Amino acid sequence: MIEVITPGIYSSIQDQGRFGFRNLGVPLSGVMDSNSANLANALLNNHQKCAVLETTFVGSILKFHQETFIAITGANCSIKINNKSIALNTTHKIYQNDILNIGKSTLGVRNYLAVSGGFKSDLVLNSRSFFTGISERQTIQKGEYIKISKTTAPIINRTKIKPRSFDSKPQSIKVKKGPEYDLLDKKSKETLLQKQFNISTLSNRMAYQLEPYSLPKNSLKADEIITSSVQPGTVQLTPSGNPIILMRDCQTTGGYARVLQLTESAINRLAQKRPNESIYFTLK
């Protein structure tokens, strides 16, 4: 068991997502930055499907009531076990009553905590990922006890996944054309692919909203469509010209034009970009 002393700003248990129920309108969910989450699991020889704890901007303070091994990946931040600093992207032995403090992220947004054998939050519709209306909670709560696996197998680290480095520079976001890309006028296509966009503070696990930098009127527009399917990484364009990038908790259908589609690795990169940092799209 792990006791939550302080949950952090938005900390939730996530695995690779809730597949197989999108036809019922159930969002996929799952880790925002799968590259970092996979690394955390790989460092512990965990199966990629093991659930991890995802923290956002400010991490959690957790008390372990059992022995285990842990690995923390993702955003640059200070991490302490019993007030002693420890390194990201490697494994650490945890003893009973140890207190882990995942601090504030300085570059990047999200950290991933993996434990040997994974977090054992309730399996709901084949996934342990938290999502409002599906799981009991959407974030971990102060004072709650979270079940983790009892596995304490020794670790032989053979992962080939490399940790990424994070910075606050404008980020290239790789995209494919979306279903409605070809319906855009020339001006909108140019704007979309040549301009930089600012990440709005209205960005979360559902979607990242973008603010175009002082664009002339009508330089970015698209008509609404008959409601059709959308998925994580879909770039929607609202009639008023604001691009929205859907993320892991997004709805399964939507009525805005789907102008671009992020690659999986681009979704991971975007998941670590902070509000007021900027991005530009690169068509692959």
Add this chain to the structure above:
Amino acid sequence: MFLKYQYFGEGAILISWPNVIDQKTSFDIVRFNQKIQSLIPQLILETVTTYCSLTVYLTFGADRNRLISKLKEIYQSNAAHQKINPTLWKVPVCYDLSFALDLENLAAQKKLSIEQLIDYHSKPTYTVDFLGFLPGFPYLSGLNPILNTPRLSSPRAHIEKGSVAIGGKQTGIYPVNSPGGWHIVGKTPKSFFDVSKTPPGFIQPLDKIKFYPISLEEFHRD
């Protein structure tokens, strides 16, 4: 019908029908979906159907090019498929003003009495076009055009599970608590989405829904 096949990101194929919302298209989509599910289950992760589209999410590493020709072949084939037997669900709705937050406003706006509005809403047999927006949320078509109403300009932060609402040309049921911008006209005591059940929802695209009014006492008895 002439269908358009497009890649939708790295792992999906989007199949689009001409932009017409009608029964013929809906049946064609559901029939094609059934054939895909029964003929190539190993190649697909899941599918999503909407008014005029069918999205096929592929298992990791599936060859998209080959799959498109396979899908075209399946669409043309007369492969045996299950008959589509839409179910008619009779759904009790309590239109009491304590639940129906927008009923008075809507009636005033439409110059109808509350009774007339309830009558207009509960008379038709609605068709489930597809499920989306929220877990188990059925998009229902067949609303009397008198009741067409643009969504609220700013959505409510909390709408209770079971709320029956009108949005645009459609009506629907909120199967889980959620924020939402539709006009609330009533509430059903029936549960439409339960994660402890397999499958968690029972309503299928093309099913029919008929609302019938119940009193507050009947609501609480249910």
